Amino acid sequence: MKKVLGTILFVLYAIIAITVTVLLLTYNDYNNSEIGGYTIYIVTDDSLEPEYKQGSILLIKETNDRNVQVGDEIFMYKVLNSSEYEVISTTLQGKTQQGSHTVYIVDNEERYASDYFIGKVDDTIVIEGWGYILNLLESRWGYLFCIVVVSLLLFLQEVFELVMEIKYLNKLKKQEAIEVEADEEDEYDEDEEYDEEEVVRPKKTTRTTRTSSPKTTTRASTRTKTSTSAGSKTSTAKKASTTRKTSATSKASTTRKTGTTKKAATATTKAKATKSSKEEK
Numbered sequence: 001m002k003k004v005l006g007t008i009l010f011v012l013y014a015i016i017a018i019t020v021t022v023l024l025l026t027y028n029d030y031n032n033s034e035i036g037g038y039t040i041y042i043v044t045d046d047s048l049e050p051e052y053k054q055g056s057i058l059l060i061k062e063t064n065d066r067n068v069q070v071g072d073e074i075f076m077y078k079v080l081n082s083s084e085y086e087v088i089s090t091t092l093q094g095k096t097q098q099g100s101h102t103v104y105i106v107d108n109e110e111r112y113a114s115d116y117f118i119g120k121v122d123d124t125i126v127i128e129g130w131g132y133i134l135n136l137l138e139s140r141w142g143y144l145f146c147i148v149v150v151s152l153l154l155f156l157q158e159v160f161e162l163v164m165e166i167k168y169l170n171k172l173k174k175q176e177a178i179e180v181e182a183d184e185e186d187e188y189d190e191d192e193e194y195d196e197e198e199v200v201r202p203k204k205t206t207r208t209t210r211t212s213s214p215k216t217t218t219r220a221s222t223r224t225k226t227s228t229s230a231g232s233k234t235s236t237a238k239k240a241s242t243t244r245k246t247s248a249t250s251k252a253s254t255t256r257k258t259g260t261t262k263k264a265a266t267a268t269t270k271a272k273a274t275k276s277s278k279e280e281k
Helices: 001-023 131-138 140-211 214-280
Strands: 033-034 038-040 059-060 073-079 086-089 096-098 103-105 112-114 116-121 123-125
Touching: 001 131, 033 214, 038 116, 038 131, 059 116, 073 112, 116 131, 131 140
Parallel strands: none
Antiparallel strands: 033 038, 038 059, 059 123, 073 086, 073 116, 096 103, 103 112
């Protein structure tokens, strides 16, 4: 909202400044602006009262003297001195020709050359109240402070904002460039790590293939199977020998026990036989 309001005010001020500048640049020899077929006159005194109040702006339309008839109310420039002129409202009483110039005869038998003729009263537009402001803006000091200084300040403000915006954009660009470089470096590091992994993996594979070729693997597996079968056979033989030894030992011990038992029984029988013979005797 503030930006919109500021833009509107800036546009209005620009229109006013341009208008005042154009009016000053279109001053005629009588210190009044002439633009678009109109003479712009500011009523600064009471010379035209009561018809026109002080502070009014008169837009007097330019008219050819052929369109001016006797009895018309007209505006004329009245010469006060070599550099000052006054606009008066009077009634045309007659016209005479002097050489190549036309002379207007007005009230009180005053004569004015056609060069001082401005226009007819009937073709005049009146703007009341705005004459004070326009007179202030067209004055030297008023134009200096209200137009030149303010325009300069606004221009400097716009330049400052433009410079700050450019710096801000440059910072954004630098930050984006740094971020892009960082992203590129991260991607480059990732690519390098990926490449290193790809380079290392084939080397390991080749080493593995070199150390463990298919023939070697087959031989190793054959040896392993052979050793396994040999080991199983050895263990079986050991188990068999152990079983044989155990059975032999058990048989021997059984035989020994049986022999001992038989011997003991024989000895006992003999002793009993000896005792019985003795008793018989």
